[in-house]
Structure formats: C-alpha cells, structure tokens
Amino acid sequence: MSALLEVREVETFYGASQALFGVSFDVAAGEFVTLLGRNGMGKTTTVKSVMGMLPARRGSVRFAGQELRGSPAYRVAQAGIGLVPEGRQIFPDLTVRENLVATASTRHARGEAWSLGSVYRMFPRLREREQTLGTSLSGGEQQMLAIGRALMTNPRLLILDEATEGLAPRVRAEIWRCLADLKRSGLAIVAIDKNIGPLLRLADRHFILEKGRMVWSGGSDALRGEQALLREYLGV
Amino acid sequence: MTASLLFTQLLNGLQLGILLFLLSSGLTLVFGIMNFVNLAHGSLYMLGAYFAASAFRATGSFLAAGVIAVAATLALGVAVERLALARLYARDHLDQVLTTFGLILIFNEAVRFVWGSAPVYMNVPAALAGTVNLFGLPYPAYRFAIIAVGLAVGLALYVLIHRTRVGMLIRAGAANGPMVAALGVNIRLLNTLVFGLGAALAALAGLMAGPIFAVQPGMGESILILTLVAIVTGGIGSIRGAFYGALLVGVVDTVGRAFLPALLREFLDRALAQAAGPALASMLIYLLMAVVLALRPRGLFPVKRS
Numbered sequence A: 001m002s003a004l005l006e007v008r009e010v011e012t013f014y015g016a017s018q019a020l021f022g023v024s025f026d027v028a029a030g031e032f033v034t035l036l037g038r039n040g041m042g043k044t045t046t047v048k049s050v051m052g053m054l055p056a057r058r059g060s061v062r063f064a065g066q067e068l069r070g071s072p073a074y075r076v077a078q079a080g081i082g083l084v085p086e087g088r089q090i091f092p093d094l095t096v097r098e099n100l101v102a103t104a105s106t107r108h109a110r111g112e113a114w115s116l117g118s119v120y121r122m123f124p125r126l127r128e129r130e131q132t133l134g135t136s137l138s139g140g141e142q143q144m145l146a147i148g149r150a151l152m153t154n155p156r157l158l159i160l161d162e163a164t165e166g167l168a169p170r171v172r173a174e175i176w177r178c179l180a181d182l183k184r185s186g187l188a189i190v191a192i193d194k195n196i197g198p199l200l201r202l203a204d205r206h207f208i209l210e211k212g213r214m215v216w217s218g219g220s221d222a223l224r225g226e227q228a229l230l231r232e233y234l235g236v
Numbered sequence B: 001m002t003a004s005l006l007f008t009q010l011l012n013g014l015q016l017g018i019l020l021f022l023l024s025s026g027l028t029l030v031f032g033i034m035n036f037v038n039l040a041h042g043s044l045y046m047l048g049a050y051f052a053a054s055a056f057r058a059t060g061s062f063l064a065a066g067v068i069a070v071a072a073t074l075a076l077g078v079a080v081e082r083l084a085l086a087r088l089y090a091r092d093h094l095d096q097v098l099t100t101f102g103l104i105l106i107f108n109e110a111v112r113f114v115w116g117s118a119p120v121y122m123n124v125p126a127a128l129a130g131t132v133n134l135f136g137l138p139y140p141a142y143r144f145a146i147i148a149v150g151l152a153v154g155l156a157l158y159v160l161i162h163r164t165r166v167g168m169l170i171r172a173g174a175a176n177g178p179m180v181a182a183l184g185v186n187i188r189l190l191n192t193l194v195f196g197l198g199a200a201l202a203a204l205a206g207l208m209a210g211p212i213f214a215v216q217p218g219m220g221e222s223i224l225i226l227t228l229v230a231i232v233t234g235g236i237g238s239i240r241g242a243f244y245g246a247l248l249v250g251v252v253d254t255v256g257r258a259f260l261p262a263l264l265r266e267f268l269d270r271a272l273a274q275a276a277g278p279a280l281a282s283m284l285i286y287l288l289m290a291v292v293l294a295l296r297p298r299g300l301f302p303v304k305r306s
Ligand SMILES: Nc1ncnc2c1ncn2[C@@H]1O[C@H](COP(=O)(O)OP(=O)(O)OP(=O)(O)O)[C@@H](O)[C@H]1O
Pocket: A014, A019, A037, A038, A039, A040, A041, A042, A043, A044, A045, A046, A086
C-alpha cells in the first residue's frame, strides 16, 4: 500500500540548535498512527515540520505523491492536512460558529463534506454554545472546537497534538470516541498523546521519538509486549 | 469661552479624529496581522492628497477626484507591499522601520519632483462650500461631510470585520496568524488585501484633508505621529481601538490646543501661561497615551492573542 503521508529523514532546527535528526515515518490512507515520546522529544517539532510551520532543513515530506517540504503552511493545509494544534489555539475573538466557518473549505471533500451540521452532530455541546466567544469555552469544549475547526477544512489526514491534555476523563473518553468514529469513516489520523492506553486500542501503528530520532515503530500488539520499551521511552 | 465655541471645537476634534481613524484602521490591521510596522502609511495619505488635487483640477469633479485618488493609491500601495514590504515580514522591527522610513524619503522626493516643493491648494467642492446648521450653530458643510463620510466608513468597516468571512479571517489573523495559515488560508494574500484596504482609506483621508490642510511634501509625517498615538492608545490590531483612539486623540488635541492656554491664564502668571500653554497643549495627547498605557498597558481595546 502506498503511503498517504511519507516523511523521510527530516532534520529541523531552532536557529542553530538541531531538534530533529532524520525523522522518518509514514501514514497510509485511512490509517491511525501515533507519535509517542516523553516531553521535549520532538513530537510537536515533527508536526510543525510536516505542516511547514517550521521548515525542515533537510529530508522530504510527501503527501499524496506531492513534495511539500519548503511549501508554506497554507499550501500544506490546502493539500489536505488538518491540524489540531498543541494548546488548541482557538481564535479568541471569534464565536464558536465563526471559529468553525472562518477557515472552512470543501476542496478535498469526498462524499458528504463536513458542515456546521455534521460537526454539531458530533459535538452537540458546540451547537449549544454557538454564539459564545472561543475563549469563554471550557478546555474540553475548546478541544472539540479545535477538532471541528480542522474537520471543516475537510482534510484527508488529521493531525492531533495532545488533544486530551488537561481534560477530565469523561471529556477524554468523548474525544477518543470521536477519533474512533473518524477512523471508521476512513480518515487518516496522526495522534500525539501521553495516554497510551486508548491509543493502543485505537491506533494501527506507533512511532516512538527519543531526542529527535525515531527509535521504534510497530503495531499495537508489538508495543504492548515491549514492557521495557514502554518504561524507557514513554515512562509508563 | 462659550458653549458654542466648545461645541465647534469638539466638532473640529471629531473631524480630525475621523481623518485619523481612516489612517489608523489600515495601519493597525497590518500591524495586527503581520506584526509589521509601516511608517510609510503617511506617505500613502500624502499621495492620495496629491492624486486628488491633480484629478480635481483636471476633471473639476470632486467625486471623480476621489475615485481616481483612491484607485491610484490602492494600486500603488499594493505594488509597494508586494515588491518591497512583503520581503520584510519575517525580519525584525528595526529592518521594517528603516526600510519604510526610506520609503518616506523616496515618496517625499518623488512628490517634490512631480509637483514641486510649494504647497498645492485644493478647493472645497462647490456643493459643500456653505455651512450647515447644527443646533442653531453654523458649521462648515465640508467639515461636516468629513465627519459623515468617516462615520459611514467606520460603519462599513464594522460590517466587514464583524459580519463577513474575510472579517473573521482578519480578526483570527490578528490573534494568531500562523494558525490561520495552518488551516489553509493564504495569509500573505489576506495581508495584501488588508494593505490595499488601508491604502485606499489613507487616500480617502488625503482627499478629504486636501481642502483643509495644505497638500505638501512631508504632510504625511505629522499625521503619522498622531495616527501611531491613536493606534497605541486604542490597542494595536483592533479596529474598534483605532476608532476610539483616533477620536480621543483628535478631540483631545484640538480642544486642548484651543482652550488649554486660556485655561492656564486663569491660574498662572500671564507670561508663564503664554509660554507653557501651547507647549503643554501639544503634549496633551502623549500624556493621554501615557495615562491610558499606565492603566491598560495594551491599550483601550487590546486584541486577545491565542
Ligand atoms: N521555540 C523553540 N526554540 C528552541 N528550542 C525549542 C523550541 N521549541 C521546542 N524546542 C526544543 O525542541 C525539542 C523538541 O520539542 P518539542 O516541542 O517538539 O517536544 P514534544 O515532544 O512536543 O514535547 P511535549 O510532549 O512537551 O509537547 C525540545 O528539546 C525543546 O526544548
């Protein structure tokens, strides 16, 4: 199966200090993949390199057969990658509805496109708070809004950076359920999260980052078996 | 000092404030979205005034002069943004200030070259040459028209910013440009659009200021200072802040200059008041800004960042 996203030997720098040392991973269409690793290992940097928000100095980022390294972030997004960023980054002066509508696009919609209606069906709480300003939402609601906002761009691949961080268990469960639904609908997903348990159930494959390098990759069953690995690289 | 004089000065202040608002709205949006300092914004105002003066003389129609001035300044502004300024967005503020200061010098010299150093005078359009009656007081119709046009533009901007998709993106971009880009919006294009809008509004201000102030090289700099004070007072990146900041600066500056010297004479020795009054009056807006910033460090209507 040819990959939807193929990241090869990416090296990224913050000024003079190198953060990624030849990171490679790939995601097939409809596949659910995770990027794991402890704090500061380079997960967010990898996401930013893929998105073109922090240009990779070397390597290649191919998406749907198209080389994206060196493209500005808006082109990467337009190619069909939806981002749910670390820290949610809801637009504070926009209402819930405006947050969803402002950057919406149906460029890549296949079959039924995401719309306000379908996002509100997935997260009914957002419909109730439609006219509320983004910053007045609870953390969980902001997270749902960030996911809905990315879905409204009708991506072919959804990247979620710490989507359950700081959320109550009940809200987390809601997010996991939503991701399971999205996977079932055929959306490819890259998730970064510190909660390994649900990811072991949901995801197809895992990639572990350690100090800017990919040190392990494999399926959920293989990862479950690697107790030493889990302890050493993920601290669980 | 009579109530009617105060009323007239308030209106004059309002009218200056409106001109400042036309200038600050574009500048504050570009600053908000691209974090870009454009000192040459005043030059666009000056060019707008020159284009308007020439077009008015050539066509005899104030309306046609307005259309020509706005269109020409918009085209020029967009060209400058694309060719020169867009390269500077990633640079630090010092580079931006130096380059746009250089642009000021170039534009001033270019204007001298084309129109000469002497001020160009522009007449008030005949239809607005009279006075209007405001609560029994005569007030120049032209100045009144400036206030009306400015309020209409303010309303239109409000609708654009708060009721349209582009407006949503402008607000979102002011709060978090990189995130807007990461969701697939060409933020450069958005900025060019905003820059063009700002240039058009600056030209409109230049057109309307033409018959009131002399159209001359360097006319953009004095008003640029007031514009910057208005933006900072109102809160950088906020249209609403630009509106209230500009009106506040316009009114305080005008009323202060009109009444502060006389007021001081009540309390101070005559000679001292004579000397201190005008100096203090011209400092008033900076004092205003200092007080506002002491109380609200990010201005009256700060843009929330995410
Ligand atoms: N803006 C920056 N400037 C310099 N170094 C940075 C910057 N952002 C991150 N780094 C460094 O890059 C490395 C990778 O950081 P990154 O944010 O990608 O980690 P992460 O795996 O996402 O961590 P976390 O789980 O805490 O989100 C870290 O060592 C970090 O200190």
